[in-house]
Amino acid sequence: MKTTILHVDINSYFATILQQENPHLRHKPVGVIKDEGRTCLIATSKEAKQLGIGTGSNVYEAREIFPEIILIPASFDRYLDATKKLKKIFESISPDVYIYSLDEAFINISHCQKFIYPQAEQLGQQIQQKIKQELGSWVTANVGIGNNRLLAKIASEIAAKGSVLEINQDNLDGILASIEFKDVCGVGYQLTKKLQRLNVTHPYQLRFFTAEELGVLVGPFWANELLKIAYGQEPHLLTLLEKPSSHMKSIGRSITGFRLYDREDEIKSILFNLCSEVIDKTRKMKLAGRQITINLYGQNQAFHDHITLKYFIEHLDEMFIWVKKLYQHWNKDFKIIKFAIRLSLLEPNDQKPLLPSWHKQEKIQTALDKINAKYGLFTLHPASIMKQHLIRPEVTGFLGDRDYQLGN
Amino acid sequence: MYQKIDQKIWVAGVYKNSSFQPTKFKWQDRELKITEVTLHSDFKDGQVKKRCYSVISGQEVYRLEFNRENETWYLREIWVD
Numbered sequence: 001m002k003t004t005i006l007h008v009d010i011n012s013y014f015a016t017i018l019q020q021e022n023p024h025l026r027h028k029p030v031g032v033i034k035d036e037g038r039t040c041l042i043a044t045s046k047e048a049k050q051l052g053i054g055t056g057s058n059v060y061e062a063r064e065i066f067p068e069i070i071l072i073p074a075s076f077d078r079y080l081d082a083t084k085k086l087k088k089i090f091e092s093i094s095p096d097v098y099i100y101s102l103d104e105a106f107i108n109i110s111h112c113q114k115f116i117y118p119q120a121e122q123l124g125q126q127i128q129q130k131i132k133q134e135l136g137s138w139v140t141a142n143v144g145i146g147n148n149r150l151l152a153k154i155a156s157e158i159a160a161k162g163s164v165l166e167i168n169q170d171n172l173d174g175i176l177a178s179i180e181f182k183d184v185c186g187v188g189y190q191l192t193k194k195l196q197r198l199n200v201t202h203p204y205q206l207r208f209f210t211a212e213e214l215g216v217l218v219g220p221f222w223a224n225e226l227l228k229i230a231y232g233q234e235p236h237l238l239t240l241l242e243k244p245s246s247h248m249k250s251i252g253r254s255i256t257g258f259r260l261y262d263r264e265d266e267i268k269s270i271l272f273n274l275c276s277e278v279i280d281k282t283r284k285m286k287l288a289g290r291q292i293t294i295n296l297y298g299q300n301q302a303f304h305d306h307i308t309l310k311y312f313i314e315h316l317d318e319m320f321i322w323v324k325k326l327y328q329h330w331n332k333d334f335k336i337i338k339f340a341i342r343l344s345l346l347e348p349n350d351q352k353p354l355l356p357s358w359h360k361q362e363k364i365q366t367a368l369d370k371i372n373a374k375y376g377l378f379t380l381h382p383a384s385i386m387k388q389h390l391i392r393p394e395v396t397g398f399l400g401d402r403d404y405q406l407g408n
Numbered sequence: 409m410y411q412k413i414d415q416k417i418w419v420a421g422v423y424k425n426s427s428f429q430p431t432k433f434k435w436q437d438r439e440l441k442i443t444e445v446t447l448h449s450d451f452k453d454g455q456v457k458k459r460c461y462s463v464i465s466g467q468e469v470y471r472l473e474f475n476r477e478n479e480t481w482y483l484r485e486i487w488v489d
Contacts, residue, residue: 021447021462022469022487072409078460081449136447376454 004120006107007144007152008090008127011161013103014043017082018072020136029053029069031062036073037258043074046161076395080405082135087406089130093123098241099406101399104156106149106241120145124164148234149241150185157183172232177204184229186237194218195226206230247287248403252342253277254295255391260335266388267296267336271323273391274341276381279316280393281404283369288312288349292319293342294326298334305329306342314349315361316368316382410471410485419472419481430461430472435483440465460484 010016014032019025029048031041039059041048048054048069053062062069083102090097096108107127109117117123124143131141140162144155151167158179159165167175181192184203194217200206206214207230214223225235253274261267271294282289290313293306305326313319323341352358371380378390395405421430432441446469447462457476462469469487474480 017447023446023464024469024487024489077451078447078449081451372454374455376456379454 001110002113003108003110003147004113005146005149005152006109006120006124006127007100007146007149007156008086008105008107008131009142009144009153009156010086010103010131011140011142012043012046012049013082014074014079015045015048015072016139017078017135018075019045020138021075021078025070025072026138029062029066031057031059031069031071032074033059033071034074038073040256041071080395083399084406085134086131089127089134093117093127098244099399099402100241102395104153106152121164121166128162128164146232148232149238150229150234151232153185153238154179154183167232173204176230176232177202179203186225186235187229191218191222203229247346247348248285248401249346250289250291250342250344251278251281251285251287251346251401251404252293252340252344253393254338254340256338257336260299260337262332262335264332267339268324268327269388270339270391271327271341272320272382273388274339275319275323276316276378277391277393278341278343279314279319279365280369280372281401282343282346283314283365285404286348287346288314289343289346291342291344292322292326293340293344294323295338295340295342296327296330296336297338297340298336301334303330308345311353312347312349313343315365317361319343409488411488412485413483415483417472417481417483419474430463433463433465433470433472433481433483440470 015030018032019030027047028045029051030045031048031053032043033040034042041053041055041057041059041062043055044053044057048062048066051066053065053069059071079102083099086105087097087099090105090107094107094109094112096111098106100106109120109123113120124145127143128141131139142156142159142161143164144152144157144159145164145166146152146155151172154175155165155167158175180201181187181195181203195201198209198217206226211220211223211227214226218226228235255270255274261270290309290311291306293304296303307322307326368380372378378392399405415435418434419430420432421428423429429445430442432439442463442465444464445461446464449460451458451460459474459476461472461474463472470483471485473482473484
């Protein structure tokens with residue numbers, strides 16, 4: 001059976017959805033910020049990108065290039081709903097769909113191609129039409145086609161905006177010799193820099209090296225991965241998508257503050273707020289975890305610590321006690337701009353302890369869950385997070401919590 | 409930028425292909441005809457299901473919200489250049 005994978009990538013997703021919603025924004029450079037007052041552009045429209053204003057630019061850089069750039073706060077509810085609509089479209093084509101991020105998906109049509117979709121390129125165009133019908137005429141997508149996920153993704157990365165491109169045996173070598181590593185899934189900035197030491201800037205050039213030679217520079221694992229990429233074969237990272245795990249392994253939450261923080265009550269309040277969201281998600285997915293991690297970032301400094309417990313936790317109070325203990329390990333030698341916490345080593349919580357104190361906590365937490373499920377998260381919340389602006393849940397572009405958000 | 413309004417409104421519409429399509433709304437004693445629904449999105453606020461409609465009336469863009477539990481409509485935001 002011939003394997004055929006389609007990779008669909010919505011063009012400039014966050015900005016495009018806002019432009020679809022509001023015709024006054026179309027044909028104009030638009031920068032999407034996380035919230036009013038933020039200065040990082042988490043997405044930009046295709047018109048802004050044409051001017052050199054890309055994702056990750058800050059507002060000052062953007063205004064230097066184009067002073068009239070329009071800044072709009074992101075609308076995460078709209079993005080997530082649009083992704084759910086896209087998922088429905090893709091699942092109407094094939095049962096084998098993997099939502100890779102909010103705006104990207106792999107569709108495996110290998111099992112149904114022969115009789116239903118003999119022309120993959122035509123199917124790609126049909127998908128583009130369906131997306132326009134469902135989300136609006138302004139929304140365009142690239143569709144890449146290949147015999148594995150790597151090639152399908154490369155194809156959609158390098159295709160012209162709103163087009164379909166197939167990588168096959170005829171064009172494979174030419175494409176691998178012309179693309180840069182930024183278009184290759186899994187090869188990051190650090191790896192690209194290391195390869196430049198060997199004067200390797202295109203995947204095809206990797207064929208001129210042995211695994212041993214590459215291993216000296218990048219280690220044995222990456223040497224083999226890079227050689228797979230050199231020949232257009234799927235690297236390990238992407239083969240993992242074939243066997244999605246039965247449940248999430250960790251749940252984390254981070255937030256970048258509007259300013260630097262050094263007051264202990266404010267810092268603890270923010271950490272408690274983040275814990276609330278992590279525990280809420282963990283409990284909704286009927287999981288419990290036993291590794292807690294805290295990360296605090298200053299302007300140039302960072303503090304990381306974690307603890308692995310012998311038992312599982314699933315209550316807010318328990319988690320916050322451990323986060324506070326980890327926080328005490330920090331020397332408090334810098335002001336904090338970014339906070340992150342994580343509950344890992346998650347497993348389904350089907351075994352309940354017999355301790356009366358645990359059951360008391362469970363009763364309180366269950367009551368909290370019920371009220372917040374009915375009226376919204378943080379309707380009822382501990383007094384300690386009342387001191388500051390509530391940090392509400394949000395969906396991230398890379399959709400690390402896809403199981404939770406999409407209910408896979 | 410979008411300007412917050414958060415006021416209750418009256419909405420009339422039709423069912424088209426099994427889904428509701430707002431056609432006009434009444435806000436501050438003015439009846440505004442909707443010429444295009446540019447986007448609609450469903451989301452949950454707790455367990456309360458809500459649906460947002462982004463609509464055009466005249467040259468203006470409005471964000472309407474329908475609370476599916478108590479069946480009330482709100483004008484949430486207006487786009488001002």
